[in-house]
Amino acid sequence: MLHLAICDDDKRFLDYLSGEIEGWAVQGGHSGADGETCSVERYPCADAFLFAWEERKDTDILLLDIEMPGTDGMALARKLRQMGDSVSIIFVTGNPDFALEGYDLEAVSYIVKPVKRQRLWAALDRARERIAHRAAIIVALFGGEVEKVYLSDICCLEGDGHDCILWKRDGEKLICRSGIRQMEQKLMEDMSLRDSFFKPHRSYCVNLEHVERIGKKEIRMDNRMTIPIARGKWEELNRVYMAYFRRQSF
Numbered sequence: 472m473l474h475l476a477i478c479d480d481d482k483r484f485l486d487y488l489s490g491e492i493e494g495w496a497v498q499g500g501h502s503g504a505d506g507e508t509c510s511v512e513r514y515p516c517a518d519a520f521l522f523a524w525e526e527r528k529d530t531d532i533l534l535l536d537i538e539m540p541g542t543d544g545m546a547l548a549r550k551l552r553q554m555g556d557s558v559s560i561i562f563v564t565g566n567p568d569f570a571l572e573g574y575d576l577e578a579v580s581y582i583v584k585p586v587k588r589q590r591l592w593a594a595l596d597r598a599r600e601r602i603a604h605r606a607a608i609i610v611a612l613f614g615g616e617v618e619k620v621y622l623s624d625i626c627c628l629e630g631d632g633h634d635c636i637l638w639k640r641d642g643e644k645l646i647c648r649s650g651i652r653q654m655e656q657k658l659m660e661d662m663s664l665r666d667s668f669f670k671p672h673r674s675y676c677v678n679l680e681h682v683e684r685i686g687k688k689e690i691r692m693d694n695r696m697t698i699p700i701a702r703g704k705w706e707e708l709n710r711v712y713m714a715y716f717r718r719q720s721f
Contacts, residue, residue: 473509473599474529478520478544479536479563485513488534488563488586495592517542521550530558532579532598537564545569548576557605559598563591597718600667608657610637611648618645626681626694628654630674640681640694651676666715671708672701679715 477488489511496509512530514520518541524530533551537544548560562573565584573581579601580594607619620637629636630651637645637654647654655676658668670676671690675698684691685708690698700708 473531473602474512475509475532475534476512476514476520476523476530477534478514478517478539478547479534480515480539481536482515484536484584485515488591489513491586491588491591492534492595494588495595498592516540517544517547521547524551524556528556531602532559532561532595534561534563537562537569537573538566545572545576548573548578552576559601561591561594561598593718600718603667610645613646613648620645622658622678623680625658625678626692627678627696627698628676638694638696642694666711666718669708669711671704672699675699679712682712685709685712 475492477485477492479485479488492509492511512523514523516539517535520533521542535544535548544562544564548562551558551560560573560576560578562569562578562581563584563586564582567583570581579598580590582590582594603622605621605623607621610618610620612618620639624639624641626638626640628651629638631646633650635647635649635651635654637647639645649657651674655668655670658676667679668676669679677690677692677698681693682690683693685705686700687705688700690700690708692698
């Protein structure tokens with residue numbers, strides 16, 4: 472279950488956003504996935520949210536106004552980041568002047584009122600995707616060891632005979648007891664990740680988040696690995712990557 476919170480001093484707007492979130496959850500968002508189970512908490516000011524957050528710290532997505540009485544939204548966001556909280560923040564405000572500062576605080580999106588449904592739902596989709604990327608899988612290694620790996624740290628998978636090499640973005644490699652097909656299936660169990668990984672070659676599966684450059688015959692990843700592109704895969708790879716990039720930049 473996703474835990475969402477809305478922080479805005481306008482009660483009518485709290486009602487509006489609550490209804491939009493309910494609609495997004497029922498429809499499964501733009502991704503077309505099955506309906507999302509979520510809870511929504513409403514707060515009239517930043518201090519009220521902070522009081523509840525210090526007790527539970529279970530908010531996944533925060534829709535946050537900026538100009539409110541007392542502590543403003545930017546101050547609240549800075550405090551959350553300073554305390555190490557990775558909650559996905561969507562700024563929803565009537566003032567466009569804070570956009571750059573908002574993205575400096577790693578906001579998922581900065582939406583200026585009046586809010587369009589398409590933009591809000593797309594931002595919620597991205598927030599859900601970001602949360603999924605902080606999810607982790609347990610990888611069985613040789614020697615009986617297991618390791619938790621965050622999905623956002625996976626750069627690519629490489630098939631090596633009956634085994635699979637998991638390459639992380641920092642260059643570390645883990646040799647897994649499962650084959651590449653089994654590892655792919657483990658990643659694809661989450662619907663929100665199906666558009667984040669692509670197989671450009673039968674021996675490789677790449678995380679599109681870490682693609683740095685697509686050439687005619689190979690991909691350069693941000694950990695400096697080069698991945699071959701199989702014949703006939705180049706056009707599909709470009710199409711999938713551009714669609715992924717547009718979702719991230721919406």
